[in-house]
């Protein structure tokens with residue numbers, strides 16, 4: 324199989340298709356397939372200087388001209404394709420989404436402030452007004468939650484976020500108002516979907532705080548991020564995995580800020596919080612391994628020793644103290660991790676786990692559950 328690419332700077336007088344056909348016929352006689360992997364017309368004005376190529380004597384090493392032609396980064400790009408505009412034109416920034424490798428849609432806020440779109444499914448369809456009565460007061464944003472779903476969000480003239488969605492089964496919905504944070508919001512909404520089960524909409528509140536609304540089958544209320552963050556522009560959310568989201572925003576001093584979210588840990592995962600110190604009847608501790616039901620974990624305080632973390636996790640995994648409290652501390656003598664006399668007293672490096680502790684760990688992983 325011969326795999327090759329065609330990049331056209333100046334089209335030949337004969338059609339490229341006829342030449343490809345001729346190539347297939349020629350090699351086909353000998354059972355050799357021909358696969359034209361890609362064909363692009365590099366309609367790039369700034370590449371005009373590459374259309375006449377010095378090939379030197381056309382033998383031996385390539386010339387500098389040839390090296391420049393074959394190595395040009397712009398050869399990976401197409402030229403700009405004119406997609407026209409809706410009747411009357413449009414303003415602002417277009418939004419695009421691709422729900423699968425077969426489809427691409429682009430949306431704009433028309434000059435009539437209606438939502439307009441153009442669809443690609445192998446070729447471009449005409450501009451279509453996706454009416455429904457909403458007068459847009461911001462550029463739209465678009466996203467997809469599944470190969471048979473996409474949705475568009477925009478600000479309405481009522482100051483609320485509005486959503487319109489499409490599914491293979493039901494086509495376009497009418498516009499649905501998602502309201503607005505208390506006090507309203509500034510600029511356009513932004514959206515992200517980390518999986519087909521979840522979608523979030525974020526805005527810059529009128530109080531400059533980040534606000535969001537979450538969908539997980541139904542919409543939850545507007546939630547303010549009470550973290551002291553303030554935005555001077557609408558936020559930009561993204562997702563790197565189905566258990567991760569992050570949001571970028573421009574701060575009040577012009578710097579870029581990021582915050583992220585990770586899915587809650589599973590009931591079989593241990594979470595350790597490092598804290599300043601503890602209060603309670605137990606007195607001052609290096610750490611503590613009691614935790615709420617279904618949330619195995621421990622706290623480790625500022626006074627912890629090198630072995631406190633390992634010790635507390637040992638408790639979470641089901642290990643009891645092997646001695647203690649002081650002065651009854653035989654475990655310290657042979658350096659057992661699970662001494663009840665305080666991890667600050669362990670001198671063996673590293674401490675050991677006794678034979679029974681090793682067995683318990685195998686039998687009772689997370690046994691307190």
Ligand SMILES: [Zn+2]
Nearest residue numbers: 634638644663
């Ligand atoms: Zn302990």
